[in-house]
Amino acid sequence: MGRQAFRGREAVLDKLQNFARAGKLGQPFLLVGPEGAGKENTALEFARRLNCAEPDTCGPGRLCESCVKALSFQHPDIRWIGPAAATITEAEILKIYQAKIDNPFFQSPGSATSFVSIGDPEHPGPMTLRSLIHFLRKRAFQGRYKVAIVADSQRMNLSAANAFLKTLEEPPENTVIFLLTTNTTAMLPTILSRCQKVRFEPWPEAELVELLVEIGHVNEAEAAEAARTADGNARRGLTLLTPKARVMTAWAVQLFDWIHRRDRAQVAISADELHRGQVSHTTVLPPDVTSKNLEAKESSHRRDRAIQLCELLNLLYSDAVNCRELGDQWRPRFGSAAQLVAQAAAVRHTDTLLEDMAAIEASGREIDRNLNIGLAMAVLFEGLIDHAERDQATAGAQTGT
Numbered sequence: 001m002g003r004q005a006f007r008g009r010e011a012v013l014d015k016l017q018n019f020a021r022a023g024k025l026g027q028p029f030l031l032v033g034p035e036g037a038g039k040e041n042t043a044l045e046f047a048r049r050l051n052c053a054e055p056d057t058c059g060p061g062r063l064c065e066s067c068v069k070a071l072s073f074q075h076p077d078i079r080w081i082g083p084a085a086a087t088i089t090e091a092e093i094l095k096i097y098q099a100k101i102d103n104p105f106f107q108s109p110g111s112a113t114s115f116v117s118i119g120d121p122e123h124p125g126p127m128t129l130r131s132l133i134h135f136l137r138k139r140a141f142q143g144r145y146k147v148a149i150v151a152d153s154q155r156m157n158l159s160a161a162n163a164f165l166k167t168l169e170e171p172p173e174n175t176v177i178f179l180l181t182t183n184t185t186a187m188l189p190t191i192l193s194r195c196q197k198v199r200f201e202p203w204p205e206a207e208l209v210e211l212l213v214e215i216g217h218v219n220e221a222e223a224a225e226a227a228r229t230a231d232g233n234a235r236r237g238l239t240l241l242t243p244k245a246r247v248m249t250a251w252a253v254q255l256f257d258w259i260h261r262r263d264r265a266q267v268a269i270s271a272d273e274l275h276r277g278q279v280s281h282t283t284v285l286p287p288d289v290t291s292k293n294l295e296a297k298e299s300s301h302r303r304d305r306a307i308q309l310c311e312l313l314n315l316l317y318s319d320a321v322n323c324r325e326l327g328d329q330w331r332p333r334f335g336s337a338a339q340l341v342a343q344a345a346a347v348r349h350t351d352t353l354l355e356d357m358a359a360i361e362a363s364g365r366e367i368d369r370n371l372n373i374g375l376a377m378a379v380l381f382e383g384l385i386d387h388a389e390r391d392q393a394t395a396g397a398q399t400g401t
Contacts, residue, residue, distance in 0.1 A: 003071050003101070003104075004059075004060045004061075004063065004071075005045055005048070005071075006041040006042075006044040006045035006048065006071070006104060007038065007041050007045075007104050007211060007215070007234075008038055008041045008042035008043075008044070008045035008046065009037070009038045009041075009042050009200065012031075012038075012042050012198060012200065013042060013045060013046055013049075015198065016029075016042075016046045016198070017046075017049075019196075020050065024196075025145070025176050026171060027171075027194070027195065027196050028168050028171060028176075028177035028178070028179060028194060028195045028196070029043075029176070029177065029178050029179070029195060029196055029197075029198055030153075030179045030181065030184070030192065030195035030196065030197045030198070031043060031178055031179070031180045031181070031198050031200060032181055032182075032184060032197055032198070032199050032200065033182065033199060033200025033201065033202075034182060034200070034201075034202055034232070034233065035182055035233050035235060035236070036105060036202075036203075036230070036232070036233030036234045036235035036236050036237070037200040037201065037202055037203065037232070037233070037234070038200060038203065038234060039180045039200050040080075040105075040149070040151055040180055041104050041105070042200075043147075043149045043178040043180065044070070044078075044080065044149065046147075046176075046178075047070060047075075047078045047145075047147035047149065047176070048066075048067055048070035048071065048075075048078075050143070050144065050145050050147065050176065051066050051070065051075065051077055051078065051140075051142070051143025051144060051145060051147070052064060052066055052067055053065060053066040053067075053142075053143075066142060066143055069142075071101075072097075072101060073097040073100065073101070075142065075143070076141040076142055077140045077141055077142055077143040077145065077146050077147065078143075078146075078147045078149075079132060079135045079146075079147070079148050079149070080149045080151065081116065081126075081127045081128070081129075081131070081132055081148075081149070081150055081151070082108070082111055082116065082127070082150070082151035082152050083110070083111045083112075083114040083115050083116050083151070083152050083155045084108070084110065084111070084114050084116075084125075084127040085110060085114055086117055086125065088125060088126075088127055090126060093126055093127065096108050103215070103238060104215065105215075105234050105235040105238050107235060109298075109300055109301050109304050110298075110300040110304075111151075111152060111155075112300075112303065112304055112307060112368055113300045113303050113304075113368060113370070114155070114300075115155050115156065115157045115160070116128070116129060116150060116152070116153065116155055116156040116157070116160050117129070117157055117159075117160055118130055118157070118159045118160040118163050119131055119160075128160070129156065129160040129163050129164050130163065132148050132150070133163070133164070133167050135148065136148055136167060136171070136172050136175050136177070137172055139174075140174060144174065145174050145175060145176050146172070146174065146175040146176070147175070147176045147177075147178070148175065148176070148177045148178065149178045149180065150177075150178065150179050150180065151180050152180065152181065152182075153179035153180055153181045153187065153191075154181045154182065154183045154184070154186040154187050155186075156187075158188075161187070161188050161191055162188075164191070165188075165190055165191065165194070168191060168194040168195065169194055179191070179195060201232070202231065202232020202233060203232045203233075203234055204232070205227050205228065205232070208227040208230065208232065208234060208237055209223045209224050209227045210223075211234055211237075212226055212227055212234075212237050212238065212241065215238060216237075216238050216241045218241055222241065223237075223241075225334075225335055226238075226240045226241050228331065228332075228333045229249075229315060229333040229334060231315070231333070236311070239308075243286045243288060243289045244289065244294060245308075246286065247279055247283055247285060247286070247289065247294060248279075248305070248308055248309060248312060249312055249334070250280075250283050250284070251270070251279060251280045251283050251309065251312075252309055252312035252313045252315075252316060253316065253334065253336070253337045253340065254266075254270075254280060254282060254283065255267060255270060255309070255313060255381070256313060256316045256317075256337070256340065256341070256344070257340055258270075259381065259384045259385050259388055260343075260344045260347075260388050260392075262385050262388065262389055264381075264382070264385060266282075267378075267381035267382075267385065268378060268381070269281070270377070270381070271373075271374050271377035271378040271381060272374055272378075274302070274305065274306045274309065274373055274374065274377050275302070275372070275373045275374030275377070276302075276374075277295055277296035277297060277301065277302040277305070278291070278294075278295060278296075279291060279294045302373055303367050303368065303370075303373065306364075306367050306373045306376075306377060307364045307367055307368060310360050310361070310363055310364035310367070310380075311364065313360055314357050314360045314361060315333055315334075316333075316334065316337065316341060317353055317356055317357045317360065318333075318357060319332055319333050319334065319337075319341045320341050320344050320345040320348060320353055321345075321350055321353050321354065321357075323341055323342055323345040324345045324348070324350050324353075325350065344388075346395075347391060347392045347395040348388065348391045348392075348395075349391050349394070352387050352390070352391050355387065356383075356384055356387055359380060359383055359384070360380065360384075363376050363377065363379075363380040
């Protein structure tokens with residue numbers, strides 16, 4: 001049996017349903033929350049329910065035609081767009097839709113480095129704001145409402161954002177607009193003022209474990225470890241269950257170890273490997289994965305990989321902070337790295353670890369802004385080793401070793 005619904009957040013869906021009953025769907029919605037909190041699936045699920053042709057009888061085992069189309073991204077009155085290259089083709093968009101059908105938390109690799117653009121006036125591309133505005137101006141064809149969903153709306157470029165202002169201020173009749181974002185500071189105040197905000201929190205761990213078992217097709221123990229590491233981020237949790245992600249996690253753990261061993265040669269090699277789109281030469285690969293399969297040939301893929309490694313490394317540093325601060329109450333995110341993290345935490349200072357986390361996040365942003373990957377990572381790793389060396393020297397002086 002195929003998918004029967006999008007995995008949205010039921011509490012938010014109830015709130016949106018209350019807006020519908022009160023006739024308050026006219027003002028655009030701004031769904032705000034951390035990465036992987038379920039914003040996109042919630043918007044898609046609400047769009048499906050809103051346009052369901054047989055709400056009294058449609059359900060698991062028997063979906064109406066409208067819901068079948070919504071779940072397969074073929075509904076004529078529901079449009080999803082997100083950051084994409086200006087040259088993206090219809091065939092490439094269909095591949096994204098299929099990936100989202102296979103994995104409801106899929107995010108296209110180039111989304112972190114692309115933008116939602118305005119599009120050509122005469123021939124706007126299908127993933128542009130002009131195309132979406134044209135879509136909203138037409139009457140609903142099959143459902144009751146036209147629903148537009150803009151993923152990562154903080155990545156609208158300035159011309160696209162300005163072009164959308166008039167539509168947001170006076171949406172056409174029987175339309176619902178969702179802007180999704182993790183960061184409102186990157187959005188125009190004039191856009192924020194036109195939207196009603198709905199906030200999302202990270203997934204509770206128990207719910208995330210259940211979701212990972214269902215969607216990730218793993219046992220509960222594997223899902224529980226991924227959920228702890230993901231920290232409420234369903235997208236990250238599902239990604240962590242893939243063989244490629246396990247390779248990246250192992251690499252992050254190695255880097256954490258090399259940094260605290262002050263092995264400058266190995267971290268320099270890692271910076272170069274990231275720049276060339278390779279994985280660490282020391283990582284043991286799963287049986288069904290080869291180093292050639294893991295090569296990141298496209299620039300956007302190399303950047304995504306470097307950003308992913310920064311995120312994983314930051315989780316290890318966060319774990320070290322929690323180990324220091326929580327003591328016996330500490331629950332390690334990475335069970336296989338618990339001893340390594342505890343050893344590092346014993347000779348580090350919390351303030352310095354927090355500074356390191358800020359530096360890792362800043363490096364990820366720099367890479368996102370097209371800074372040279374090898375240079376950014378080399379500078380980051382050297383700084384992290386310097387901090388570890390300084391803390392370890394202080395700890396040694398205090399213990400007389």
